[in-house]
Amino acid sequence: MKIVIIEDEMLVAEDLASMLMQLKSDIEIVSILSSVAESTAYFSTNKQPDLIFSDIQLGDGISFEIFKAVTINVPVIFCTAFDQYALEAFKANGIEYILKPFNTESLETALAKFESLKMMMNNSSEKNQAAMDALNEAESRLSTSTTVMIKYRDKILPFSFEKIAMFFLEDELIYLYTFTGKSYIISESLEEMEKKTPEIFFRVNRQFLVHKKAIEFVSDYFPRKLKITLNFDFNKDIIVSKEKKGKVLSWLKN
Structure with a gap:
């Protein structure tokens, strides 16, 4: 377990590091930082540890300034001689608040809380991954038949290819458009949908x-392009470039 200590009193920091390493043999103190400025610079350029132990009142300010200046995604255990900062501490990734002088018992409690939270997160991650694996497997099976699974907002919607008129890009969003005139913003890109769809679909542009x-019909469009007219009302022109004109005509013919 890699730990960073933020503490402006070096003797206190060294004492904390010693106590932590005695409590757990796998603990590695990767850095001891003594100020807001030093900590901000460190976390801006270095890999984040597994856990941070931090004092609150440092020589050049309050340690909460660090977490406002840089994005830190790991838990923090705050160690301080004052208890008026408890609420703000828990807003800054804090999982425990230890009053100085700390002892072995308080450190054991804090580390146990960290391990418990880590286990909960790992279990949750494994469950989410298992669900996604099952979904991907189902999606893979369906993609070889006549259905595609669309991740739409917080739902998974099954769509028969025969019900989908097209997919299109507008304002950097991808839409699925059905023959009944309904449209859905989806998370997949056109490239991803192009791989999933059967040959009855074609990327015309x-x-x-x-x-x-x-497609109702295609017509010549100056200069040497094609214009596609759909068999339902749609307020956007679909133009095929001269480079792709031959491929589209061949696809329609076959």
């Missing part, structure tokens, strides 16, 4: 991946 049955 950068913005549109279209179902063949959605």
